[in-house]
Amino acid sequence: MRLPRLGWRLGLGLLLSALAGPVLAEQLRIASAGNLDLAINGEYVWVEAFMREARQAGHELRFHPGGSLGKEEERTELVNLDLLQVNMAGLSEIQVYSRTARALSIPFMIADYAQFDRLLDDTGLLATINAELSHTNMQVVDAALLGGMSGLFNTRIPVAQPADLGELRIRAMSRSDMIVLESWGARGVQVAWEEVAQALETGIAHGYLNPPLVPLMFGHAGRIRHFTDLRMTPAARWAVVSRRWYEGLDPTERLAIDTALKAARETNRRWAREVQAREREALEAAGIAFRTLGPDELASFALPVHQRYRETVMPREYARLRAWLDELAEREP
Numbered sequence: 263m264r265l266p267r268l269g270w271r272l273g274l275g276l277l278l279s280a281l282a283g284p285v286l287a288e289q290l291r292i293a294s295a296g297n298l299d300l301a302i303n304g305e306y307v308w309v310e311a312f313m314r315e316a317r318q319a320g321h322e323l324r325f326h327p328g329g330s331l332g333k334e335e336e337r338t339e340l341v342n343l344d345l346l347q348v349n350m351a352g353l354s355e356i357q358v359y360s361r362t363a364r365a366l367s368i369p370f371m372i373a374d375y376a377q378f379d380r381l382l383d384d385t386g387l388l389a390t391i392n393a394e395l396s397h398t399n400m401q402v403v404d405a406a407l408l409g410g411m412s413g414l415f416n417t418r419i420p421v422a423q424p425a426d427l428g429e430l431r432i433r434a435m436s437r438s439d440m441i442v443l444e445s446w447g448a449r450g451v452q453v454a455w456e457e458v459a460q461a462l463e464t465g466i467a468h469g470y471l472n473p474p475l476v477p478l479m480f481g482h483a484g485r486i487r488h489f490t491d492l493r494m495t496p497a498a499r500w501a502v503v504s505r506r507w508y509e510g511l512d513p514t515e516r517l518a519i520d521t522a523l524k525a526a527r528e529t530n531r532r533w534a535r536e537v538q539a540r541e542r543e544a545l546e547a548a549g550i551a552f553r554t555l556g557p558d559e560l561a562s563f564a565l566p567v568h569q570r571y572r573e574t575v576m577p578r579e580y581a582r583l584r585a586w587l588d589e590l591a592e593r594e595p
Contacts, residue, residue: 289321289322289323289324290316290321290322290323290324290347290348291323291324291326291345291346291347291348292309292312292313292323292324292325292326292346292347292348292349293325293326293327293330293331293337293340293346293348293349293350294306294309294325294326294327294328294349294350294499295328295329295334295337295350295352295499296327296328296350296479296499297327297328297479298327298328299479300533301537302409302475302478302479302537302544303408303475303479304406304407304408304409304499304530304533304534304537305350305406305408305499306327307406307529307530307533308350308404308406308499308501308526308527308529308530309325309327309350309406309526310529311522311525311526311528311529311530312348312501312522312523312525312526313325313522314525315518315521315522315525315526316518316519316522319518319519319521319522320518321518326346331346334351334352334354334355335355337349337351338351338355338358338400338502341399341400341502341503341504342398342399342400343399344399344504344506344507346504347503347504347507347508348501348502348503348504349501349502349503350406350499350500350501350502351499351500351501351502352499352500353366353367353498353500354435354436355500355502356391356395356400356402356500356502359394359395359397359398359400360390360391360394360395361394361576361578361579362387362390362391362394362579362582363391363394364438364576364579365576365579365580365582365583366495366496366583367436367438367495368438368495368567368568368571368576368579368580368583369412369442369492369494369495369563369564369567370492370493370494370495370560370563370564370567370568371495371583371584371587372495372496372587373493374411374493375407375411375496375531375534377587377590378405378496378498379531380590381586381587381590382404382405384590384593385586385589385590386586387583387586388402395505396505398505399504399505399506400502400503400504400505401502401503401504401505401508402500402501402502403501403502403503403508403523404500404501404523404526404527405496405498405499405500405501406498406499406500406501406526406530407496407497407498407530407531407533407534408473408475408497408498408499408534409473409474409475409497409534409537409538409541410473410474410475410491410493410497410538410541411473411492411493411494411495411496411497412471412472412473412492412493412494412495412496412497413471413472413473413474413489413490413491413492413493413494414432414469414470414471414489414490414492415469415470415471415472415476415477415482415486415488415489415490415550416430416432416468416469416486416487416488417462417468417469417485417486417487417488418430418468418469418487418488419488420488420490420551420553421488421490421553422490422553422555422559423559423562423563424446424447424448424562424563424566425447427446427447427448427449429449430448430449430468430469431449431450431451431466431467431468431469432448432449432450432451432467432468432469432470432471433450433451433452433453433458433461433467433469433470433471434450434451434452434453435455435470435471439471440452441567441570441571441575442471442494442567444570445566445567445569445570446563446566446567451466451467453466453467458470458480458482459480459481459482459485462482462485462486463485469486469488471494472497473497474489474491474541474542474544474545475537475541475544477545477548477550478544478545478548483548483549483550486550487549487550487551488550488551488553489545489550489551489552489553490553490555491552491553491554491555492555492560492563493560494563501523501526568580
């Protein structure tokens with residue numbers, strides 16, 4: 263189990279203040295990163311539904327929203343230390359420990375959310391990821407959808423092909439983003455998310471890769487002017503539980519938590535279907551032009567990325583994910 267990242271960065275003061283108070287046997291500590299807006303934040307839609315069901319089953323909850331328990335890696339370490347039972351994590355936190363999870367960052371593999379849910383439920387993907395997480399205290403139990411699939415935002419020009427990126431500098435969250443941008447011949451710049459608003463304002467970055475609702479959630483609509491609907495990857499936060507806590511539940515408690523997990527998914531998926539139908543309208547109302555691409559235009563973005571991943575970056579992971587997706591296609595009527 264990799265614990266050194268916690269160190270003193272989280273701080274004894276934060277732990278004592280955020281986790282203070284009596285800890286009851288049935289108490290659940292839940293953390294998320296986003297805001298508490300049920301209209302635009304699918305992560306909170308998932309969490310709120312889960313907590314509602316868990317409370318009805320008699321669990322006492324302590325909810326720590328909006329990154330109040332620290333950054334991504336700090337909340338991950340709290341799960342590993344069994345101080346946090348449920349955490350809404352970014353995919354990058356799971357990828358630290360799971361090579362299979364890294365394949366979920368490969369763009370243009372998953373066509374839509376129906377296929378995404380089938381991938382979670384009807385293949386060996388999730389079991390493989392959790393087997394790779396077995397040396398940690400983390401277990402992935404679901405993914406909360408955040409709206410439409412990821413695309414490209416920028417402050418300057420409409421983009422319909424990689425050549426249009428020209429002199430734009432696009433914020434890269436991770437090495438995966440940088441690989442994509444390099445495949446397009448674009449320039450990436452690494453900027454911490456907390457500094458993105460300033461980077462857009464000063465021109466250090468001219469855009470980013472994210473789901474459609476992100477500029478509205480984080481107040482970037484004043485700078486962002488264009489969105490290209492690339493449908494690159496599912497936009498999701500990952501529900502991660504403490505393995506020791508989850509496996510230690512008695513049968514009645516396990517049934518109650520599994521019921522809450524089911525309710526959280528159903529509520530989140532219903533919200534996602536509704537919100538995707540109005541995302542374009544919401545962006546355009548905020549002054550952001552929404553560009554839909556045709557098959558040839560999408561292929562101009564997808565083909566160089568696939569070539570890079572298939573041949574050099576992670577050929578084994580690419581092939582395994584491709585095999586699971588082909589397996590799903592074969593089962594379709």
